[in-house]
């Protein structure tokens with residue numbers, strides 16, 4: 161098992177959480193976490209970062225990773 | 237009825253109304269202001285002297301029913317950068333100019349007798365020069381109330397506060413919005429240019445305007461429908477911006493390690509959660525207020541909002557990311573309500589949020605205040621800047637000048653203009669925009685954050701150099717063209733990702749004027765604008781050596797990614813090869 165910090169932003173926070181320490185099986189992909197949380201149902205993933213770097217949904221999580229999920233956001 | 241050029245000469249308080257020269261015919265907004273400034277203003281002139289001019293021009297589509305088309309451009313030589321400047325704003329001025337048939341308002345000269353301030357009142361076929369001693373020493377809301385008492389309540393009002401009267405380089409020009417609050421031509425110290433011309437406010441009569449004429453109304457309607465749909469269906473312009481405003485950026489820029497913190501010492505702010513868009517939206521919900529309204533009629537994105545205090549009393553509106561970043565992360569203030577209070581104060585005084593916030597962040601290094609001391613920051617603005625004390629004058633002259641006076645090295649400016657809310661070392665494409673845009677460090681000139689961080693228009697790795705110059709160039713060309721249409725820059729998000737959006741925009745321009753321009757024409761327009769502006773700057777003395785990042789960013793590693801600015805001069809200068 162591995163410990164992962166999951167951070168959610170913008171609309172993804174509604175009825176969920178801002179940040180949580182979670183335990184996952186080794187070798188889990190980012191896409192499985194997205195699936196488990198159901199965040200992408202209404203609004204698709206806009207940006208996925210792991211340890212402050214952009215990654216794809218096929219990323220395999222490692223012990224201690226911080227994964228951040230955002231719907232499409234913008235401003236300026 | 238064809239549009240006309242209104243020309244005002246402050247030297248002898250006269251005006252003329254002129255036909256539009258053929259070469260200016262197809263231009264509007266930034267394309268027109270930069271063309272006029274480049275052809276009529278001596279690049280070597282003193283920006284606060286008699287030979288600088290102010291040029292207002294609504295966008296090509298302003299005054300029509302097209303969504304988000306109500307932006308007004310203002311051009312001049314900037315007293316802050318010493319180069320050409322275009323600054324555009326929402327509010328009601330663009331629409332009213334267009335409906336009155338004013339294609340551009342050019343203001344030149346300085347009154348012989350500089351003891352009085354004037355109001356210019358623009359009506360159909362006339363410009364009135366009114367002495368306004370009762371407004372001198374007053375700020376924007378006082379002026380606004382006085383004008384609303386005098387005219388039809390739809391009158392467009394552009395004004396300066398006390399810092400503008402004193403020709404401070406942090407001063408801006410405020411414009412009334414549809415809710416009776418203020419927007420601003422924010423950057424480049426344009427309030428000082430208006431102050432130098434002894435103009436306290438400009439009003440544009442809304443009582444007897446006509447709707448703008450559309451050459452092909454059917455085609456316009458059809459294109460406008462597609463365009464509006466593109467804005468509404470895009471996840472950013474249709475959902476994110478209305479729900480959270482631009483301040484939704486705090487968390488994502490912070491997470492990416494690109495949020496300039498404590499005068500650009502780190503890319504993350506430990507109190508980001510206190511000031512982020514999600515917290516702001518929660519507060520608005522709990523306290524009454526509204527998360528969504530537009531800064532001009534016809535905005536369907538509506539990124540603006542009203543923000544109340546804990547007791548539900550109005551604090552501020554149009555509370556934007558740039559402001560919240562400048563006083564939050566960059567000055568270390570973690571209390572969002574206090575930042576809102578400062579925002580309202582700065583609106584009233586007419587101060588640029590970015591220039592003032594960055595200067596105060598630097599003032600910490602000068603020993604003037606401590607990080608996080610919002611009360612002291614408030615006082616410095618309300619008492620020192622507003623009254624023009626010597627310290628207020630120093631802060632009011634911007635970061636570049638404060639840095640020189642206090643012997644500081646870590647001064648975050650390009651062409652003497654403060655760097656906005658995205659760290660150039662960690663978001664390198666945005667850094668390329670800061671150094672190359674003719675405007676001085678300006679984020680809207682080519683918003684590479686979209687592609688470096690937000691996955692809009694593809695993805696270019698923010699920490700690598702590869703592809704950034706090209707990305708910034710393409711965005712700057714497109715932005716220069718969009719800034720000519722009167723469109724709010726946020727139409728860029730659907731434009732980057734939805735293939736239906738840009739063609740619909742071009743169709744609207746064609747239907748409005750009965751012309752047939754293509755996407756290539758639009759890109760060429762963007763290129764020409766940039767080249768015209770660049771040529772002005774070269775003559776003004778802003779050559780390649782001014783297209784540079786502050787040196788400390790080349791040797792000081794920025795946490796958390798521990799990155800430096802690593803472009804060579806040759807790589808940057810390649811930008812102008814097009």
Ligand code: SF4
Nearest residue numbers: 530531535537539724
């Ligand atoms: S999206 Fe925001 S900035 Fe653009 S026009 Fe609407 S309210 Fe103004």
